[in-house]
Amino acid sequence: MRILTLNPGSSTMKAALIDEGAPVHAETWDAADAVADDTVVRQAIERWGRPDGVAIRFVHGGSRGGPALVDEELLHQLDRLGSLAPLHQPLSAEVARLVRAALPDVPVIACFDTSFHSGLPDAAARYALPKAWTAQNRLRRYGFHGLSCQYAARRCAELLAMPQVHMLCCHIGSGVSVTAIRGGASVDTSMGFTPLEGAVMATRSGSVDPGLLLYVLGTGEVDLESLTDTLYHHAGLAGMTGTSGDLREVLAARAAGDAEAAAAVRVYLHRLRREIGAAAMSLQRLDAVVFTGGVAEHQPELLAELAGGLSLLRVEIDASRLAGEGDRLISPPGARVAVFTITAREDLELAREATALLAGETAGQRGSHARLRR
Ligand SMILES: Nc1ncnc2c1ncn2[C@@H]1O[C@H](COP(=O)(O)OP(=O)(O)O)[C@@H](O)[C@H]1O
Ligand SMILES: CC(=O)OP(=O)(O)O
Ligand SMILES: [Mg+2]
Numbered sequence: 001m002r003i004l005t006l007n008p009g010s011s012t013m014k015a016a017l018i019d020e021g022a023p024v025h026a027e028t029w030d031a032a033d034a035v036a037d038d039t040v041v042r043q044a045i046e047r048w049g050r051p052d053g054v055a056i057r058f059v060h061g062g063s064r065g066g067p068a069l070v071d072e073e074l075l076h077q078l079d080r081l082g083s084l085a086p087l088h089q090p091l092s093a094e095v096a097r098l099v100r101a102a103l104p105d106v107p108v109i110a111c112f113d114t115s116f117h118s119g120l121p122d123a124a125a126r127y128a129l130p131k132a133w134t135a136q137n138r139l140r141r142y143g144f145h146g147l148s149c150q151y152a153a154r155r156c157a158e159l160l161a162m163p164q165v166h167m168l169c170c171h172i173g174s175g176v177s178v179t180a181i182r183g184g185a186s187v188d189t190s191m192g193f194t195p196l197e198g199a200v201m202a203t204r205s206g207s208v209d210p211g212l213l214l215y216v217l218g219t220g221e222v223d224l225e226s227l228t229d230t231l232y233h234h235a236g237l238a239g240m241t242g243t244s245g246d247l248r249e250v251l252a253a254r255a256a257g258d259a260e261a262a263a264a265v266r267v268y269l270h271r272l273r274r275e276i277g278a279a280a281m282s283l284q285r286l287d288a289v290v291f292t293g294g295v296a297e298h299q300p301e302l303l304a305e306l307a308g309g310l311s312l313l314r315v316e317i318d319a320s321r322l323a324g325e326g327d328r329l330i331s332p333p334g335a336r337v338a339v340f341t342i343t344a345r346e347d348l349e350l351a352r353e354a355t356a357l358l359a360g361e362t363a364g365q366r367g368s369h370a371r372l373r374r
Helices: 031-036 039-048 072-079 089-102 113-117 146-160 210-219 224-233 236-241 247-255 259-280 294-298 300-307 346-373
Strands: 002-008 012-019 022-030 053-058 108-112 166-172 176-182 185-189 288-292 338-341
Touching: 002 039, 002 089, 002 346, 012 039, 012 346, 022 039, 022 346, 039 089, 053 089, 053 346, 072 089, 089 108, 108 113, 108 346, 113 146, 113 185, 146 166, 146 176, 146 185, 146 288, 146 338, 146 346, 166 259, 166 294, 176 259, 185 259, 210 224, 236 247, 236 259, 247 259, 259 300, 288 294, 294 300, 300 338
Parallel strands: 002 053, 053 108, 166 288, 288 338
Antiparallel strands: 002 012, 012 022, 166 176, 176 185
16 A cells, blocks of 8 residues: 655655555655645655555644544544644645645545553643643643654664563654653653643743743733744744754854853753653653654764763763664663664654554445445
């Protein structure tokens, strides 16, 4: 089965063609360019041919525990979650509509970041808010980067040849999250109701004392719209440094002696270590730490800096192992905690979920036809 996968991230749009589980083509665009028109969809179809299905990453799926076939009704429901993930959800919905228009006979499957976390233990999923607010179980922690975590957990178990790994998945891209995973199940994660909670990100603030936000709103100098815009687009590394928030730019500024950039990296790493420490508390032991996502894959020297402050968890990195390509162990020989860098393969998870759903649909259709014939 040939599955075209589309992954609208906050800074990139990644497309890939996966044939029977094997990657055939892949390309990454700048997210901003991809929003403007149907370039990605058109080019992917023209160059790679008609797929049997198209799998699209939606970061927010609400309570859905798995993928779903896209129709207008589903898109309306997913549109309603748009304000909970403004950097991602509207783009995914737009891409889904473009695909449906370009390939009306091809099934489109929505795969959700939140599904991986849908079994979060109650204590990790709930906010301490009044019962009246939380009674419907909508105002809670959902968690994101689920497709990336799902792949990292699978790959880590494979690399360690160990089925019940207790691990942390640190996804460090434009969005940043830390997830505690026990035997393949998410047991705590740093992002919550929205992908704004937790660590400092490229343009997102991460967690801020809600009291500070109430205070700022109370001054009347900032309204809801501009506060939203600031927290999603103009905070994080971008806000602290005046750069785009791309770590390449921030690290270059630091190397050139920029004190603000140096301070911003200190905050970024400090807050990430805090999330790592917090997530570790949901595990009974720490077998492995996986670093994944654009920054983890391409900025290995930053991982060494990060791990320099993780000795309490016995997380160590062997600097001589940082150079190199592909999924690899980067902890020293004999280390108590296995540390890996693993390439984020949301494309493979998207294709896997879509193939399973389509195979189930086909089997289901055969079943219902057989029942009708009887
Ligand atoms: N080739 C590269 N070299 C260095 N850094 C990179 C490279 N590609 C990506 N990055 C880093 O990864 C970040 C984007 O991560 P990624 O996971 O691809 O983004 P998204 O959140 O859009 O999925 C960029 O901010 C940049 O710092
Ligand atoms: C959820 C999220 O922040 O995703 P990304 O890192 O791909 O922008
Ligand atoms: Mg991403």
